[in-house]
Amino acid sequence: MPAKKKAEAIENTEKKELSIEEAFARLEEIIQTLESPETGLQDSMKLYTEGVELLNNCQNTLEGVEQQLKILQPETDSPYDE
Secondary structure (H helix, E strand, C coil), X not given: CCHHHHHHHHHHHHHCCCCHHHXXXXXXXXXXXXXXXXXXXXXXXXXXXXXXXXXXXXXXXXXXXXXXXXXXXXXXXXXXXX
């Protein structure tokens, strides 16, 4: 991917909120681009930063879902809880 297209992809991703599925797909793209020997240092740093932000957003989303599940689950003494 040429440097100009990489920069555009980074900007487009930053402008909109992504679903967790879209974030994981974007993370896959970032990993593939970072693994390419054609990716320059500045683009690598931008992509790395974007990836870290996406990971943090995904983690926050998953923690929120986990909290919702805990609220919805009835408190029982199930042998499966251990």
